Amino acid sequence: MVSGKLIKLLVYEILEFASFSIPTLVVAEQFASAFQGTKNSAEKTFYWLVLSISIAYVALVTLIVWIPVKVLFYKKHRICSKVKQWRPPLMMCIVFTTLPCFGFSVAVTEVQKNASNTSALPNTLPDFPVSVVLASLILVDIIEKLRKYPLRGRPIKNEDSHIHTTNLQQVKTVTEQVKPSEENNAVHQPAQRLPFGFGILRAISQQDKRAEIFLSSFIMWSDTTEMLRVSGHSAVFKSGWLYPVYIFSYISLLRIIVTPQQSLVSFLGVFLQDFPFMFVRISLIADLGTITPILGLLKNILVTLSYFYFNCLTTFRVFS
Structure with missing residues (x-):
């Protein structure tokens, strides 16, 4: 009988490989269709040529990069245990899938610009290819x-808080060693019952780390999704603003490589997303108007300023 761990492993690997390969084929097909639409000929030689090249590219990268890395990590457990600060599968997706997809997306607009005048371009670009790329990364x-979590069983407690409470030892200060502690003289009061500790309120107030992963993963990329949505606006892809939007959107994706427990996550979130997005949105609004939401700009400004204030300025005596 096949074990549950093996089924879980196979499902995960199939989904990850689909996320690694499908976006390139989807965006390459969009590019081939756009180029074919610029030709008056009924022959689809170039269309099938592009699709064949994209399939060959996916197969080559899979055989040379994806499969060897996966086999290496499953065979060599020592290497897998040492890689804790970054995630190789996401790095392979960012480099070998997302980068070619962004290149094909830019090439689609360039092909349409060269084939006809700018006024003949559509008002908006299709959202499906961009959604496929971001959905695969998510x-x-x-x-x-x-x-690291089982998919069945009771909710799992937060492992980080468990490690924190069991490994750290209580250290008394000099004052506590000289003077008697107030806690020893105080009468211990019985613990109060939580408001949601019984009945249906207890059932609907349950928290599970596994469910929070799905929520946090989509929220984490909401700003990048909105920025890429702006690239589909006619005023953006008909002008040179398409390139900075795609470049800084790709740069913001690089922070997904580091592990969620890494202390650099907040730093990279500010300097790879909010800080550059703030200048891109200010420039877009100044040149093209409010094609990007003001709320997004406000979020970038507040996140950047709050990070600098609480992590840098509060260390000085004036702000302490």
């Missing part, structure tokens, strides 16, 4: 976070 991110 799926791999969720799978990598879920690997």
Whole structure:
């Protein structure tokens, strides 16, 4: 009988490989269709040529990069135990899938610009290819976070807080050693019952780390999703603003490589997303108007300023 762990492993690997390969084929097909639409000929030689090249690229990268890395990590457990600060599957997706997809997306607009005048371009670009690329990254991110958790059983307690409470030892200060502690003289009061500790309120107030992973993964990329949605606006892809939008959107994706427990996550979130997005949105609004939401700009400004204030300025005596 096949074990549950083996089924879980196979499902995870199939989903990750689909996320690694499908976006490239989808965006390459969009590019081939756009180029074919610029030709008056009924022959689809170039269309099938692009699809064949994209399939060959996915197969080559899979055989040379994806499969060897996966086999290496499953065979060499020492290497897997040492890699704790970054996630190789997400790095492979970012480099070998997302980068070619963004290149094909930019090439689609360039092909249409060269084939006709700018006024003949559509008002908006299709959202499906961009959604497929981001959804694949989010799926791999969720799978990598879920690997250490079982999919069945009772809710799992927060392992970080458990380690924190068991490993740290209580250290008394000099004042506590000289003077008697007030806690020893105080009468211990019985613990109060929580408001949601019984009945139906207890059932609906349950928290599970596994469910929070799905929520946090989608929320984490909401700002990048909105920025890429702006790239589909006619005023953006008909002008040169398409390139900075795609470049800084790709740069913001690089922070997904580090592990969620890494202390650099907040730093990378500010300097790879909010800080550059703030200048991109200010420039877009100044040049093209409010094609990007003001709320997104406000979020970037507040996140950047609050990070600098609480992590840098509060260390000085004036702000302490």
